[in-house]
Amino acid sequence: MATINYCNYEIKGTLSTTSTITASGIITAPGGTSTQWNTGYDRSIVSFSDSGSSTITLTLTKQDGGTYTTSFSNPQGTVTSVGISHGGNAFSTGSAVTTSGTLAITMAGTSSQYINGAGNLTTFPSIPQGDITAVVAGSGMTGGGTSGSVTLNVIGGDGITANADNIVVDSTVVRTTGTQSIGGVKTFTSNTTFNGYLRGSGQQLILNAGESYLYATGQTNENLYINAESGLQINSSPDNWSSGWAGRKTTTINDTSGNSTFANDIIVSGGDITLGGTGRIQGVDTVSSGTDAANKTYVDNAIAGVPQGDITAVVAGNKLTGGGTSGSVTLGLASNNISQWTNDSGYITASSTNTLTNKSGNISQWTNDSGYITSSSLPTVNNGTLTMTTSTGLDGSASFTANQSGNSTFAVTLDLTEITLGAGLDSTATGLSLDLSEFTDMTATMLNTDEFIVLDNGAERRKAAGEIGNSIFSNTAGYTTNVGDITAVVAGNKLTGGGTSGSVTLGLASNNISQWTNDSGYTTNIGDITGVTAG
Numbered sequence: 128m129a130t131i132n133y134c135n136y137e138i139k140g141t142l143s144t145t146s147t148i149t150a151s152g153i154i155t156a157p158g159g160t161s162t163q164w165n166t167g168y169d170r171s172i173v174s175f176s177d178s179g180s181s182t183i184t185l186t187l188t189k190q191d192g193g194t195y196t197t198s199f200s201n202p203q204g205t206v207t208s209v210g211i212s213h214g215g216n217a218f219s220t221g222s223a224v225t226t227s228g229t230l231a232i233t234m235a236g237t238s239s240q241y242i243n244g245a246g247n248l249t250t251f252p253s254i255p256q257g258d259i260t261a262v263v264a265g266s267g268m269t270g271g272g273t274s275g276s277v278t279l280n281v282i283g284g285d286g287i288t289a290n291a292d293n294i295v296v297d298s299t300v301v302r303t304t305g306t307q308s309i310g311g312v313k314t315f316t317s318n319t320t321f322n323g324y325l326r327g328s329g330q331q332l333i334l335n336a337g338e339s340y341l342y343a344t345g346q347t348n349e350n351l352y353i354n355a356e357s358g359l360q361i362n363s364s365p366d367n368w369s370s371g372w373a374g375r376k377t378t379t380i381n382d383t384s385g386n387s388t389f390a391n392d393i394i395v396s397g398g399d400i401t402l403g404g405t406g407r408i409q410g411v412d413t414v415s416s417g418t419d420a421a422n423k424t425y426v427d428n429a430i431a432g433v434p435q436g437d438i439t440a441v442v443a444g445n446k447l448t449g450g451g452t453s454g455s456v457t458l459g460l461a462s463n464n465i466s467q468w469t470n471d472s473g474y475i476t477a478s479s480t481n482t483l484t485n486k487s488g489n490i491s492q493w494t495n496d497s498g499y500i501t502s503s504s505l506p507t508v509n510n511g512t513l514t515m516t517t518s519t520g521l522d523g524s525a526s527f528t529a530n531q532s533g534n535s536t537f538a539v540t541l542d543l544t545e546i547t548l549g550a551g552l553d554s555t556a557t558g559l560s561l562d563l564s565e566f567t568d569m570t571a572t573m574l575n576t577d578e579f580i581v582l583d584n585g586a587e588r589r590k591a592a593g594e595i596g597n598s599i600f601s602n603t604a605g606y607t608t609n610v611g612d613i614t615a616v617v618a619g620n621k622l623t624g625g626g627t628s629g630s631v632t633l634g635l636a637s638n639n640i641s642q643w644t645n646d647s648g649y650t651t652n653i654g655d656i657t658g659v660t661a662g
Contacts, residue, residue, distance in 0.1 A: 215246025358382040363390075519545045 169191035176186045180201060187195040210223030211230050221231030236248040243249045262279065264271040270279045281289040286299040296302075301309060326332070334351060353359055358381040365376060376390035414421045421429075441458065443450040449458045510530040515537050517523050525537030543554040550565045575593025582588075616633065618625040624633045 213246055215242070215248075217242045217246050217248050356383060358387075 169189065170193075171190045172187045172195075173190055174188040176188075178184050178186070179198070182198055183201045184196060184198045189195070208223040208225045209230065211220045211232065213220070217235055219233040219235050221233075224230060236242070240248045240250050261273040262271040262277045264279055267282050268279050269282055271277055281294060283289045283294075286297045288295045288297070298307065299309075301307070358379055361378045361380070362375045363378075364370070364374065366374065368374075378387075378389045380387045382388070414425060440452040441450040441456045443458055446461045447458050448461050450456050510528050512526055512528055514526045515524055517539055520541065520543060521539050522542045523537060523539040525535070527535045540556075542556045543559060544556055546554065548554055548559075550567070551562055552565075553560045553562045573592060576591055578589045578591050579595075580587065581590050615627040616625040616631045618633055621636050622633050623636050625631055
């Protein structure tokens, strides 16, 4: 038995069956409506009867209880004999029966013959014989046998289903083409080539050399090899890629020259930076902080001006304390009391009764080491005239002498009319205004990249025409989003409806299919077939 499931089949021509067609759903045909099908079912014949002798009346009873009748004459006569004959030689027939008896038919052939389409005996042709004694199921198959009708079946497996006419693999089987999500841990025992991006799920991509795929375990001496002629490039975004690829920060490690370039600072936490061989830190020419690194040139220049000496010790002398032989040493007075000191120079003290007398009463006897102004040292003050003027855009001027007993001022006023302005700007003495009529008339076709000047919440900005959606405008003209140039829908042959505006509808002029020309050769046969089973 052959069963048709889950498929749509178009049958052209005649559908024949020796059994029953069974359908669990609805059988539809494009040649008629459900009403026509129902009418056909109601008119289907459920019983047959005849009556009469010389005139025979046939009565056909329909599904809906109605009947079809027809009558015809039954010829009357006497049968004198009944015989049998055929055009071939496969049968031998007996004599005709004239009163009563049995019509005899005898087969004329042998077991090595068969009857062809003309009814004649024909000898079977020689049929080659085989020597197959067994059918064995090979790798990936089951079944087979040594006698009778045997069957071979393809074995399914994990993710593989063997059907009657195909083999299906599900999403757990890795495919060589197409997009696919694969779960679980996958182990590659040889080299693996990726011709596209290798992307981590979520917020991280973890590469562990020889470790657990989730976290580092206790293994040692692992290496992660990344081989590329131009080194390793690492890109990050300071704004979650809002600025696009152009706004990225790029760090290159071990380029073709063995150099590494970092996009920003290098921060070492809890470790050392060790320079091996002739390695050195370059570009440290300016030192501004006590924690900054410095190169040799900077250090040499910095200590070149430091005085050099050979002092090996500082000893505190009379009335002093402190001193030392290393580091920074300090000397201080042994006491802050001046009474310890011997006044062998006769300095005046608080208890002295000395009298100071100006010998001649002229201060010129004193040395003027403080630079006091005297009549002879007064500078000569000239009384020149100072003239104050203004430049373009400012008005006002004044003149006054340099030797003034008080402050002098002069007024300056703004005059923007003196300034040469570009197209689109007008001015008064104290203000500027925008005059768009002075701009050059644009006669070229406007593009979506041309820009308007707009006031965006108090701020002047420019906006490209292609960036302005028409949904922000008031649709006072009642434009629609309909697209097309249809001006009328006319109902053609066998149709009704149509129109020249609004939403129009077309319909069949009649539900009766008899109006249509049957150029496809559809029949009016009506039945109740619900399934086709192959015998």
